[in-house]
Amino acid sequence: MTxxxxxxxxxxxxxGSYLLLKHDxxxxxxGVLLLSHGANLFIMFAGLQKGAAxxxxxxxxxxxxxxxxxxxxxxxxxxxxxxxxxxLSLIYRVYIAHATLDTATxxxxxxxxxxxxxxxxxxxxxxxxAAILVEEGRAL
Amino acid sequence: xxxxxxxxxxxxxxxxxxxxxxxxxxxxxxxxxxSIGFGATALLGxxxxxxxxxxxxxxxxxxxxxxxxxxxxxxxxxxLTATGVLLVAYCYELAGRIESRTFPAxxxxxxxxxxxxxxxxxxxxxxxxxxxxxVSSYILAAYGEERRQLRAAVIFTVVNLLGxxxxxxxxxSLYHVTGxxxxxxxxxxxxxxxxNPTLVAGTFLFVALGVKLGIFPFHFxxxxxxxxxxxxxxxxxxxxxxxxxxxGLLRIGAGMxxxxxxxxxPVLIVxxxxxxxxxxxxxxxxxxxxxxxxxxxxxxxGYxxxxxxxxxxxxxSAAILFTIINxxxxxxxxxxxxxxNQYAGFAYAIGGLSVAGxxxxxxxxxxxxxxRTSMVGDGYPLRVxxxxxxxxxxxxxxxxxxxxxxxTYWHAGKGPALTVAPTRTVIVLLLAILTLFFGxxxxxxxxxxxxxxxxxxxxxx
Numbered sequence: 001m002t003x004x005x006x007x008x009x010x011x012x013x014x015x016g017s018y019l020l021l022k023h024d025x026x027x028x029x030x031g032v033l034l035l036s037h038g039a040n041l042f043i044m045f046a047g048l049q050k051g052a053a054x055x056x057x058x059x060x061x062x063x064x065x066x067x068x069x070x071x072x073x074x075x076x077x078x079x080x081x082x083x084x085x086x087x088l089s090l091i092y093r094v095y096i097a098h099a100t101l102d103t104a105t106x107x108x109x110x111x112x113x114x115x116x117x118x119x120x121x122x123x124x125x126x127x128x129x130a131a132i133l134v135e136e137g138r139a140l
Numbered sequence: 141x142x143x144x145x146x147x148x149x150x151x152x153x154x155x156x157x158x159x160x161x162x163x164x165x166x167x168x169x170x171x172x173x174x175s176i177g178f179g180a181t182a183l184l185g186x187x188x189x190x191x192x193x194x195x196x197x198x199x200x201x202x203x204x205x206x207x208x209x210x211x212x213x214x215x216x217x218x219x220l221t222a223t224g225v226l227l228v229a230y231c232y233e234l235a236g237r238i239e240s241r242t243f244p245a246x247x248x249x250x251x252x253x254x255x256x257x258x259x260x261x262x263x264x265x266x267x268x269x270x271x272x273x274x275v276s277s278y279i280l281a282a283y284g285e286e287r288r289q290l291r292a293a294v295i296f297t298v299v300n301l302l303g304x305x306x307x308x309x310x311x312x313s314l315y316h317v318t319g320x321x322x323x324x325x326x327x328x329x330x331x332x333x334x335x336n337p338t339l340v341a342g343t344f345l346f347v348a349l350g351v352k353l354g355i356f357p358f359h360f361x362x363x364x365x366x367x368x369x370x371x372x373x374x375x376x377x378x379x380x381x382x383x384x385x386x387x388g389l390l391r392i393g394a395g396m397x398x399x400x401x402x403x404x405x406p407v408l409i410v411x412x413x414x415x416x417x418x419x420x421x422x423x424x425x426x427x428x429x430x431x432x433x434x435x436x437x438x439x440x441x442g443y444x445x446x447x448x449x450x451x452x453x454x455x456x457s458a459a460i461l462f463t464i465i466n467x468x469x470x471x472x473x474x475x476x477x478x479x480x481n482q483y484a485g486f487a488y489a490i491g492g493l494s495v496a497g498x499x500x501x502x503x504x505x506x507x508x509x510x511x512r513t514s515m516v517g518d519g520y521p522l523r524v525x526x527x528x529x530x531x532x533x534x535x536x537x538x539x540x541x542x543x544x545x546x547x548t549y550w551h552a553g554k555g556p557a558l559t560v561a562p563t564r565t566v567i568v569l570l571l572a573i574l575t576l577f578f579g580x581x582x583x584x585x586x587x588x589x590x591x592x593x594x595x596x597x598x599x600x601x
Contacts, residue, residue: 020302032301039305046316072264076308079271086278087297094294097287106291
């Protein structure tokens with residue numbers, strides 16, 4: 001059982017990390033979700049003891065499952081839910097602004113922007129440097 | 141008393157979430173709620189420093205069952221600095237024009253998350269408050285909603301979600317091996333737990349906090365985000381949010397897992413040196429003031445890592461002092477770097493002097509504390525290397541600060557002064573004066589960091 005769960009967690013986290021490295025932002029979101037589910041499963045099975053559901057009335061002389069990890073998993077699931085909704089809406093805004101969900105295209109656009117800024121800078125750079133040199137000369 | 145700052149921020153945030161933050165009166169209301177919360181934190185701090193640590197168990201449960209909130213000197217010092225930074229950055233944004241209806245509420249939620257995180261005594265609660273702070277900051281990263289900010293927000297969110305998952309796994313691993321979530325009880329039980337499992341949990345937590353701090357191998361997201369977001373949001377992130385990383389290293393590493401911290405101190409020292417050298421060299425090569433400060437942030441956290449790795453009361457107090465002073469420096473630099481008149485240039489120069497550790501600016505005292513720490517390192521060669529790296533880092537920071545200062549202000553300063561909202565310039569000038577004030581009279585900061593360091597070392601007052 002422990003091995004089975006460990007393998008399941010490994011598959012979830014492994015495929016989540018793989019998807020996180022993809023170019024498509026939707027695949028990135030799926031990757032984040034799989035990672036969080038792997039973590040949730042990890043919490044569930046980090047409980048201190050296994051047994052019946054911890055609900056009153058308890059059956060006498062039977063082990064009960066650790067309720068604390070279940071509470072923690074529930075909290076983690078709620079947080080994951082909120083965060084993934086937020087991430088999806090953020091990506092939707094990116095899609096509206098850039099009309100693409102491909103990180104490579106986004107990065108390309110960034111580079112183009114930077115290059116445009118740099119040409120702007122280099123236009124007034126010589127003047128800048130000259131002014132600084134003059135200032136330095138005065139200071140000396 | 142302990143709950144007061146948390147309650148003020150949280151209720152204020154909930155109320156303002158329903159209002160339109162772009163309106164002037166709502167913006168001012170947000171500023172006054174933040175100031176009240178800051179005042180409440182300061183009162184709590186005075187109480188803790190005179191009467192010792194406070195502890196409250198939520199919902200009147202017996203101790204050991206309920207979730208505890210605990211305020212000690214370390215938590216109070218951090219929450220006071222973080223709230224102060226948030227207040228200044230918020231007022232800066234308010235002095236211009238708030239562009240989004242959610243900005244005041246999100247700042248208050250960020251304050252709630254940070255205050256809760258610094259004042260909690262429960263490891264899982266630490267994670268929950270961590271997430272409250274992170275979720276607010278994900279939305280704040282997109283503040284302005286231009287294309288650049290959206291891109292920065294996506295990078296920031298995805299990378300930090302990965303960090304949060306690792307953090308959660310680390311906390312739960314600690315629960316599994318110690319059987320409790322109470323930080324003090326974990327710390328008490330760790331010595332009787334086998335060494336290997338705690339080392340694994342510690343590694344998870346270290347990587348998660350390293351992502352938050354932006355230390356060398358986990359820094360890749362930081363420059364894109366800090367240069368992409370608005371200046372006030374960058375000040376909040378680099379001033380207040382990055383403190384989570386330093387606090388986690390001190391509280392979890394030094395306070396809860398001292399054995400594992402001692403085992404991994406060579407790794408921390410190597411990563412710290414790498415951060416200082418990498419951040420310094422990258423900063424020298426940058427032109428844009430926000431990029432210079434962003435790479436400088438990577439370099440500066442390296443010092444925290446080295447101070448924590450060396451440890452003892454000297455190392456911890458140096459780490460705490462440095463974190464507090466660094467938060468103020470980064471806020472000052474990001475806000476001043478956003479303007480180009482000569483008064484802002486003056487403030488930027490003071491911030492630069494403080495980062496480089498020149499006397500009269502308060503950064504001098506943190507650099508002095510760090511040098512003292514490097515002198516108590518283990519063995520002669522290590523001391524020489526560390527002192528050399530600290531001096532190299534100082535020289536590099538002096539170099540890049542003055543390069544960017546010259547580029548930004550010497551030329552631009554000749555233009556018509558005070559083109560932006562004058563209140564903004566007044567805010568950065570006040571911060572610069574504060575930097576000089578604590579540079580001339582550092583005693584309260586030194587005493588505070590010393591007191592905070594003692595809370596991490598058992599058997600000291």
